[in-house]
Amino acid sequence: xxxxSYPKGVKPFVTKPTSKSPKKKKTSLLGFGNRxxxxxxAINDANLYYQEKNLAVITKRPTPIxxxxxxxTKGATITQAYFETQSTTDYNGVYDxxxxxxxxxSTRNKTSFPLANIPxxxxxxxxxxxxxxxxxxxxxxxxxRNEVFLLPASYVIDFYKSRPRASIPYxxxxxxxxxxKEGFHPRYDYLPEAIKEFDxx
Amino acid sequence: xxxxSYPKGVKPFVTKPTSKSPKKKKTSLLGFGNRxxxxxxAINDANLYYQEKNLAVITKRPTPIxxxxxxxTKGATITQAYFETQSTTDYNGVYDxxxxxxxxxSTRNKTSFPLANIPxxxxxxxxxxxxxxxxxxxxxxxxxRNEVFLLPASYVIDFYKSRPRASIPYxxxxxxxxxxKEGFHPRYDYLPEAIKEFDxx
Numbered sequence: 417x418x419x420x421s422y423p424k425g426v427k428p429f430v431t432k433p434t435s436k437s438p439k440k441k442k443t444s445l446l447g448f449g450n451r452x453x454x455x456x457x458a459i460n461d462a463n464l465y466y467q468e469k470n471l472a473v474i475t476k477r478p479t480p481i482x483x484x485x486x487x488x489t490k491g492a493t494i495t496q497a498y499f500e501t502q503s504t505t506d507y508n509g510v511y512d513x514x515x516x517x518x519x520x521x522s523t524r525n526k527t528s529f530p531l532a533n534i535p536x537x538x539x540x541x542x543x544x545x546x547x548x549x550x551x552x553x554x555x556x557x558x559x560x561r562n563e564v565f566l567l568p569a570s571y572v573i574d575f576y577k578s579r580p581r582a583s584i585p586y587x588x589x590x591x592x593x594x595x596x597k598e599g600f601h602p603r604y605d606y607l608p609e610a611i612k613e614f615d616x617x
Numbered sequence: 618x619x620x621x622s623y624p625k626g627v628k629p630f631v632t633k634p635t636s637k638s639p640k641k642k643k644t645s646l647l648g649f650g651n652r653x654x655x656x657x658x659a660i661n662d663a664n665l666y667y668q669e670k671n672l673a674v675i676t677k678r679p680t681p682i683x684x685x686x687x688x689x690t691k692g693a694t695i696t697q698a699y700f701e702t703q704s705t706t707d708y709n710g711v712y713d714x715x716x717x718x719x720x721x722x723s724t725r726n727k728t729s730f731p732l733a734n735i736p737x738x739x740x741x742x743x744x745x746x747x748x749x750x751x752x753x754x755x756x757x758x759x760x761x762r763n764e765v766f767l768l769p770a771s772y773v774i775d776f777y778k779s780r781p782r783a784s785i786p787y788x789x790x791x792x793x794x795x796x797x798k799e800g801f802h803p804r805y806d807y808l809p810e811a812i813k814e815f816d817x818x
Contacts, residue, residue: 479682513715
């Protein structure tokens with residue numbers, strides 16, 4: 417995990433795997449744990465690669481922040497603000513005119529992907545995206561297995577609706593998802609698998 | 618301008634037209650001036666309408682914030698952070714599978730739209746979107762004329778490249794853009810004009 421090159425302009429604000437456990441716990445509650453951040457950086461890296469190679473334009477939505485106080489005497493310094501939950505997904509963009517929308521999730525669980533960390537508004541957003549013919553999926557990272565899968569959002573939504581609060585077993589993911597092989601650059605080249613999954617031309 | 622109903626969940630953090638001119642100046646430098654915010658709210662309102670009527674999924678990218686300090690003793694309060702420039706555009710989404718990407722700009726200028734307030738990285742982003750067959754445009758609000766136009770990004774990019782730092786004369790915008798008639802709800806119903814402009818089916 418240590419050989420990730422951070423793409424230019426991407427500054428993770430929790431930088432190093434720290435051993436200060438109380439802080440670490442807080443950050444992972446917010447979704448900024450190092451594990452997730454490493455995977456996020458790898459996806460940002462892939463997106464930068466797609467942009468440089470002129471293959472697609474896929475960007476990460478900034479984390480929404482609720483700003484309470486701004487100090488204009490210090491050149492517009494935000495002095496009180498809070499993290500908000502993303503009401504959509506983290507990533508969207510365009511490939512060959514097609515709208516792409518996905519969420520990248522990392523889990524330390526080896527045997528299943530817990531649905532508890534997908535907020536209901538993300539499910540609702542992805543349902544709307546599917547209805548409007550967008551390409552909607554999850555990239556699921558099993559960090560302890562060092563495996564990544566592209567799982568169509570339609571499958572996750574069906575699972576979510578029939579068995580809320582459950583986990584999707586690893587075996588079912590293997591059956592319904594496309595594996596993203598690990599490479600050198602980009603590390604997780606997910607776009608070709610998305611094209612195979614969704615491009616019906 | 619006072620009859621705008623703010624869409625649910627949209628909390629402009631500069632709320633009222635204030636007469637404190639120094640502050641006002643600072644905020645409008647950041648793009649959070651009230652005039653711009655009113656127009657932005659009207660566009661958010663239209664997007665909420667499209668979502669409710671199941672016509673499209675178009676969302677605003679959150680303002681990117683560079684977070685410097687977080688106080689975890691107060692439940693993850695951000696205590697030092699700075700506004701960053703959006704490296705893309707403010708809005709993107711999907712209509713009938715098509716990728717949509719646009720920027721909404723408001724100007725008090727009556728005779729032209731100054732290109733100085735379009736950062737170069739936005740031009741570069743919109744060029745890439747066009748190359749990947751996305752629908753790319755600007756919504757331009759002449760606040761003193763109370764008129765809104767949908768201007769294809771391709772036209773703005775050509776203009777920008779041939780005459781950098783200039784302004785696009787109002788007459789040329791009238792000639793090359795589609796007017797968005799003002800209505801009641803949504804106030805600026807821009808989607809039908811985007812469909813007329815870009816949907817080549």
